[in-house]
Amino acid sequence: MKKVILFDLDGTLTDSSKGILASIIYMLKELKLEIPDKEVLRTFIGPPLSLSLNNIYGMDKEAAQKAVMIYRDYYAVYGILQLEVYPGILETLVELSQHYSLGLATSKPTPYAEQIIRNLNFTSYFTGIFGADLDGKREGKAAIIKDALTHLSVEPEEAIMVGDREFDIKGAKENGLASIGVLYGFGNREELEQAGADKIVKKALEIPAAVKQFN
Structure with missing residues (x-):
């Protein structure tokens, strides 16, 4: 589950x-x-x-x-x-947060990620925000995902990583997580498939249905 x-x-x-x-x-x-x-x-x-x-x-x-x-x-x-929220993201967070704990795992330094989430009024949807540290000791996606799992006290088989680049998918695989690749970001289907994404979606609104397929 x-x-x-x-x-x-x-x-x-x-x-x-x-x-x-x-x-x-x-x-x-x-x-x-x-x-x-x-x-x-x-x-x-x-x-x-x-x-x-x-x-x-x-x-x-x-x-x-x-x-x-x-x-x-x-x-x-x-x-x-200077950023914009992708279409369907708010609705996706609202729906998923009713059934799952949501975390942020980003290569961006944690203080910046926290500020962005606050600016977007998304704080209430996330139980934890995990990013790189400012001194460069923790910056790879695999290390950040591992840190997230530890702090959220969750086993790899109980979590899913959602991302747009190979680094998200490979970081998930290194930690034993299932992964969903998204095509509306900065990556492409070939990159995500080669990295080993378990599922790939075209739009943010397709993420909840993809998540349910793992249960």
């Missing part, structure tokens, strides 16, 4: 691309780095920022952490406000 549904944030609950990309461009300009095309820029959304900086610019951990601080300085003031 499933008891807990964990949601990713960026690309699953909210379209935060405008704020994230504006913050990334600001960071790159401050560092005097070449700004890649839009397709490459969008790959920054989802994984830990330090991982993307290493993959694309070859930054070591120390350089990446300095870059992340520049990003956060801008994001905390401007980028965090």
Whole structure:
């Protein structure tokens, strides 16, 4: 019996691309780095920022952490406000929260995730918000999901992870969770299928029905 549904944030609950990309461009300009095309820029959304900086610019951990601080300085003031809730999300949270405990599992630092949830008036739907820590010790999705399970006192077989990128699905599999991939975010069907998503939905309003199929 499933008891807990964990949601990713960026690309699953909210379209935060405008704020994230504006913050990334600001960071790159401050560092005097070449700004890649839009397709490459969008790959920054989802994984830990330090991982993307290493993959694309070859930054070591120390350089990446300095870059992340520049990003956060801008994001905390401007980028965090530039987002939209996907259609059907509110109705989905209302329905699922009547039968399950809902948690947030995001690669975004916890304080930012908490602020966003407050700004959206979604706090009452979630029993826990779990994200990366600001010093970079816990930033991979698998570690964040594990932290969520521990704090919510739930076994892996009692939880489902809902997300839009391979990192959500792989993080779920590493922890023994079932997973639902969504196609309206920043990923695509091929990515989610290759990562091993148990179910894939096109719209947020399809999530509750997909959840029920696991019980």
